[in-house]
Amino acid sequence: MEVKTSKERIFEEAAILFREKGYRAASMRDLSDRVGLKPSSFYNHIKSKEEILQKICLENAKKFVDGMKAIKKESDDPLKQLQAVIRLHVDIAIKDRSSVTVFNDEWKHLSEPFLSDFLKMRKRYEKEFSKIIEAGVKKKIFRKLNPSIALFTILTSLRWIHYWYKPKRKIDVKTLENDVINLLVHGISKV
């Protein structure tokens, strides 16, 4: 059995708490209660609420950035790259739903310079995503769509999974990935 350190448990519970209450409304008192630590010992592990938010946002951003890098290394084919990126989003959303929700919904509470750094990272990621679309359009593998419209439609289309997915829904991850990829790559229409 995996034994978690107090610090790990704090971050895990924080993600759940921030998801449930929102970052602003969540208090450090709630958090220390949930983890079952006295404030004196709690503050040995963690300095501030924002320290937790920074870590959650940074770690998730890194998952996407590293994933994108690996995908581009793996293949030159825009279609394969796009399929792999969609799979990456589904996998990240499913593996740690709380932390992805906080990353998606609460980043705007970061203070400077973390906010600017975060936005720069996001912009760079979108740029890399956009390059896949542009390459596909150029090679005539993809339809001639406005790249920004295609980028945001696809990116945004993946932002329900972390809210919705629960193991008890009994939809396996492969079906989820395949249906989403199928819909975005080939469309809903059969004709």
Added chain:
Amino acid sequence: MEVKTSKERIFEEAAILFREKGYRAASMRDLSDRVGLKPSSFYNHIKSKEEILQKICLENAKKFVDGMKAIKKESDDPLKQLQAVIRLHVDIAIKDRSSVTVFNDEWKHLSEPFLSDFLKMRKRYEKEFSKIIEAGVKKKIFRKLNPSIALFTILTSLRWIHYWYKPKRKIDVKTLENDVINLLVHGISKV
């Protein structure tokens, strides 16, 4: 020239203020300042912050519900219905970006019984949307996808337009609608 009543200006400015600051952080003082009304006269028009949120959420919900009704009356063809629903979402998002943003992001601050009513309306709307997808799958016009996965992927894919669209982007509404419809109906891939 259209002359707006004080009440109309209050609701318009409120939507912008809530979008910019978030509903929680926005104060009635900010709002009366923006509209340029003294508190005494301001409170003749409006009772509470939540009254405004209720109106914004209800009016937007009504636009979607009425739009869906009209679309179902207009045609029986699931493909035509789906295209029309996507167009409806784009149009609503573009026409009043602030109010749609508040509707999308701030509804969770509604108090009871408004919150439950709102969620019921949303559920009914999703049900009507789902029926279009199920009918299309049954008639073999649409691919055999899990209807919930298809529903949420499509619904969510439309939730960037109100953030992103600005007249100065010089993308006309027809291109936007056609590209989004094309992507979701026929997919990004040409092959």
